Amino acid sequence: MATRRTGARTGTKTKTLAVAAAAVLFVLASGLARDARNVRALLALASIGTDEGGVVRPAVAEEVDPDAPPATAEGFGVGAVGHGVGRPPPVDSRAASRAMSREAEAGKDGDVVVPAVGDCLRARNDTVPPSLYRKLPKPYINLGFPKMGTSSLYAYFDCGGLTATHFKCGKKANGQNSRKCAVCTRESVAAGLPPLSQCGVADVYAQIDNGTYFPQIELLEELVSGHPDATFFLTFRSMEKWYHSITHWPPRKNGPHMDERFLKLNITGSPYYEGGHKRPSNQQEFSDWYCRHVERVREAVANHPSHALVEVDIEDPDAGRRMEELFGIDASCWGRSNVNANIHKNAPEVEFSKHFRRKAGKDPKSDADDDERSDRSDAASEDADGPESDGSGADAREGSGDDDGEDGADGSSRSRDIPLCLRARSDTIPASLHGTLSPPYVNLGFPKMGTTSLHSFFECGGLKSRHFRCRRDAKCSTCTRESVAAGLPPLAQCGKADAFMQIDDGVYFPQIELLEELVSGHRNGTFFLTFRSMEKWYHSITHWPPRKRGPHMDERFLKLNITGSPSYEGGKKRPSFQWEFRDWYCRHVERVRETVARHRSTLVEVDIEDPGIGRRMADLFGIDASCWGHTNMNLNIHADVNVSDVEVSKIFRKKAADDPGDRTKVGRREKGKKDQSQDEPGDEPDEGATKGRRAQRKDKGKKDQRHSPIPW
Numbered sequence: 001m002a003t004r005r006t007g008a009r010t011g012t013k014t015k016t017l018a019v020a021a022a023a024v025l026f027v028l029a030s031g032l033a034r035d036a037r038n039v040r041a042l043l044a045l046a047s048i049g050t051d052e053g054g055v056v057r058p059a060v061a062e063e064v065d066p067d068a069p070p071a072t073a074e075g076f077g078v079g080a081v082g083h084g085v086g087r088p089p090p091v092d093s094r095a096a097s098r099a100m101s102r103e104a105e106a107g108k109d110g111d112v113v114v115p116a117v118g119d120c121l122r123a124r125n126d127t128v129p130p131s132l133y134r135k136l137p138k139p140y141i142n143l144g145f146p147k148m149g150t151s152s153l154y155a156y157f158d159c160g161g162l163t164a165t166h167f168k169c170g171k172k173a174n175g176q177n178s179r180k181c182a183v184c185t186r187e188s189v190a191a192g193l194p195p196l197s198q199c200g201v202a203d204v205y206a207q208i209d210n211g212t213y214f215p216q217i218e219l220l221e222e223l224v225s226g227h228p229d230a231t232f233f234l235t236f237r238s239m240e241k242w243y244h245s246i247t248h249w250p251p252r253k254n255g256p257h258m259d260e261r262f263l264k265l266n267i268t269g270s271p272y273y274e275g276g277h278k279r280p281s282n283q284q285e286f287s288d289w290y291c292r293h294v295e296r297v298r299e300a301v302a303n304h305p306s307h308a309l310v311e312v313d314i315e316d317p318d319a320g321r322r323m324e325e326l327f328g329i330d331a332s333c334w335g336r337s338n339v340n341a342n343i344h345k346n347a348p349e350v351e352f353s354k355h356f357r358r359k360a361g362k363d364p365k366s367d368a369d370d371d372e373r374s375d376r377s378d379a380a381s382e383d384a385d386g387p388e389s390d391g392s393g394a395d396a397r398e399g400s401g402d403d404d405g406e407d408g409a410d411g412s413s414r415s416r417d418i419p420l421c422l423r424a425r426s427d428t429i430p431a432s433l434h435g436t437l438s439p440p441y442v443n444l445g446f447p448k449m450g451t452t453s454l455h456s457f458f459e460c461g462g463l464k465s466r467h468f469r470c471r472r473d474a475k476c477s478t479c480t481r482e483s484v485a486a487g488l489p490p491l492a493q494c495g496k497a498d499a500f501m502q503i504d505d506g507v508y509f510p511q512i513e514l515l516e517e518l519v520s521g522h523r524n525g526t527f528f529l530t531f532r533s534m535e536k537w538y539h540s541i542t543h544w545p546p547r548k549r550g551p552h553m554d555e556r557f558l559k560l561n562i563t564g565s566p567s568y569e570g571g572k573k574r575p576s577f578q579w580e581f582r583d584w585y586c587r588h589v590e591r592v593r594e595t596v597a598r599h600r601s602t603l604v605e606v607d608i609e610d611p612g613i614g615r616r617m618a619d620l621f622g623i624d625a626s627c628w629g630h631t632n633m634n635l636n637i638h639a640d641v642n643v644s645d646v647e648v649s650k651i652f653r654k655k656a657a658d659d660p661g662d663r664t665k666v667g668r669r670e671k672g673k674k675d676q677s678q679d680e681p682g683d684e685p686d687e688g689a690t691k692g693r694r695a696q697r698k699d700k701g702k703k704d705q706r707h708s709p710i711p712w
Contacts, residue, residue: 120292120294121236121239121287121291121294122236122313123235123316125322127308127311128308128309128310128326133326134325134326134327136231136308136310136327137229138203138229139196139202139204139205139227139230139231140203140230140232140233141196141223141227141230141231141232142204142205142206142216142233142235143216143233144216144234144236145209145235145242146211146246146258147246147249147258148235149235149314150206150207152314152335153206154166154204154207155335156334157203157206157327158204159330160328162204162329163201163203163204163418163419163420164203164204164206165181165199165200165204165205165206166206166207167207168180168181169181169205169208170198179199180210181208181209181215182209182210182213182215183210184196184198184199185199186213186215189219193226194223195222195226196223196226196227197226197579198579200579201534201579201586203420211258211261212261212265214267214268216297217267217293220300221300224300224301224303231309231310232297233310234294234297234309235311235312235314236312236313236314237313237314237315238315239283239286241315242286243259243286243287245258246259246262247281260281262286263278263279263281269289269293270286270289271285310326320332320334421585421586421589421590422531422582422589423531424529424530424531424605424606424607425605428602428603428604429604429620434619435622437526437604437621438524438526438602439499440497440498440522440525440526441498441501441526441528442491442503442522442527442528443502443527443528443529444515444527444592445528445529446511446588447506448541448544448553449530449531449608450606451467451501451502453628453629455499456627456629457623457627457628458499458621458623460627461622461627463499464499465498465501466494466497466500470491470494470495470497470500475505476502477504477505477508477509477510478505479493480510481510488521489518489522490510490514490517490518490521490522491518491521506553507556509562511588512563512564512588515591515592519601520599523599523600523601526601526602527592527603527604528603528605529603529604529605530607532607533609534578537581538578541581542554557576558573558574564587565581566580566581613628614627614628614629
């Protein structure tokens with residue numbers, strides 16, 4: 001009997017070894033076992049055994065305990081790794097082979113040692129060559145997951161002066177964040193546009209998911225292909241700490257927490273409740289989910305060589321220094337914030353989550369009230385569209401729950417709401433040059449952005465200024481083109497003047513088409529960029545000229561297909577959008593700044609809506625601040641304006657002549673101004689002259705400059 005049992009065991013062992021040997025041969029034939037270490041890994045990972053009857057059974061057929069600790073070398077910690085989107089498939093030979101092919105390090109005695117962290121869960125520091133340091137193109141888009149440092153990225157770039165968004169993108173009229181990035185990306189793709197097209201202009205998108213919908217998963221290909229100049233991010237941290245974080249966020253005793261939400265929502269590729277039956281989560285399934293995501297992102301970015309992928313280990317002590325090398329922002333801007341004080345009680349130099357800042361500012365009652373309120377709000381948001389937020393910048397960042405982002409000490413955002421490309425810089429001219437800037441003064445801004453205000457300011461100060469027409473017989477857009485065609489600097493045949501405040505005619509834009517020639521040909525000149533609220537500018541161009549049926553300026557731009565501007569694709573008419581004109585001007589500003597800096601010329605940036613702009617212009621040019629004002633005003637969209645403080649468009653002055661009771665005529669009479677004849681493609685201010693300018697003209701015996709209308 002004993003002999004038979006021994007023989008049975010011997011036969012079973014023989015069968016087991018035979019199956020194992022066959023598996024090894026299969027892997028070798030498939031080219032997946034590159035060396036003896038992988039063969040040993042295969043034998044260790046196969047876990048092949050037999051039942052009492054000698055029938056071979058693979059270990060993967062056994063039921064997995066969801067509460068079991070992470071697998072060790074005997075079970076290998078990486079599951080079915082693949083690049084496709086979808087549910088994690090059952091463990092199969094391809095997935096197991098891919099997992100087994102990961103580096104298995106052999107010890108001195110030849111035993112297999114599985115590394116604690118696989119390549120897919122470890123940040124690579126060699127993805128960006130030194131030649132690209134501080135030159136990585138924007139926007140910066142984070143494709144990592146919540147609770148993995150998204151707010152640290154947000155706070156870092158915000159500290160460095162860049163415009164960063166987190167969780168919410170786009171602005172309301174009052175400047176507050178209004179739409180979740182997860183929503184606007186989805187809507188953009190549904191409209192046939194790149195994902196971030198309707199998500200506001202920003203330098204950085206630090207978190208684009210809302211904890212419910214993940215554009216970095218569902219729209220990965222669209223993000224990579226639709227934004228060819230973007231720089232993408234992947235963030236990394238210890239999987240143990242990440243899992244501990246998502247199982248304790250939001251910071252309340254009774255839950256539900258983030259891991260439960262992920263299981264319930266059945267997000268593409270994530271762990272989930274099979275058949276809707278609730279169960280405890282385990283770290284391994286979430287580690288595998290992120291591993292699959294990392295490999296898919298790396299492959300997608302690698303398939304588009306124009307992109308850069310920056311991988312950041314947020315727990316690396318040198319992360320701040322490395323970020324400074326890559327982006328030129330001081331390492332001191334890097335730090336952890338939005339920290340959960342329940343699980344980081346001894347963290348000394350961090351910014352705690354708003355949940356704990358709020359508690360610190362009130363009487364320490366029992367936390368039951370906070371938990372109850374948090375439970376109710378989260379239950380509502382869970383069934384709606386993700387983490388709760390009240391619309392403020394702080395909630396937008398913290399609502400999705402990220403251990404590693406930051407806001408101001410009072411919970412308000414440190415970020416100004418306007419991107420750098422749409423914000424006038426006041427420090428481009430050193431104080432030593434005030435009052436000494438040399439002409440010609442050439443405005444490179446767009447129509448309806450204060451060009452006539454600049455024109456009136458310089459004329460009021462006694463300088464010879466041109467606007468729309470540079471000669472009686474030629475528009476500025478015409479003479480600049482003719483000058484370049486003759487091999488001369490653009491303004492050479494445009495008459496003598498100190499200031500050229502609108503050189504386009506609404507059809508041809510020398511500030512776009514001849515930018516390089518203007519800056520290099522007039523190197524000693526002073527160039528201008530004007531700024532205003534993009535909402536107001538878009539409202540202005542969609543209502544100018546002030547007539548009910550149009551066409552208006554935005555339609556003209558779409559039709560003309562100006563370089564870099566929005567256009568009718570295929571000639572098919574469509575409505576315009578604010579974001580596309582905003583993006584157009586943003587690109588123009590960045591191009592102007594780069595060109596002027598390269599030629600070491602002077603650039604003055606003017607926010608025409610800044611209440612202190614008159615004083616600043618007086619400081620820069622020595623002309624009285626009273627010469628600055630709004631002119632060429634469209635009363636259809638500025639109905640509440642005090643007409644005694646502005647110069648309205650000639651269209652409304654003509655109406656006033658027919659209607660003695662018209663308030664525009666009263667306003668003109670109160671200011672004692674005469675009707676001026678000018679009809680250009682539309683600018684905030686008109687050619688209307690101030691008393692100082694008329695005095696200058698009278699003294700010099702000159703007549704008013706007459707401007708013929710642009711052909712509409």
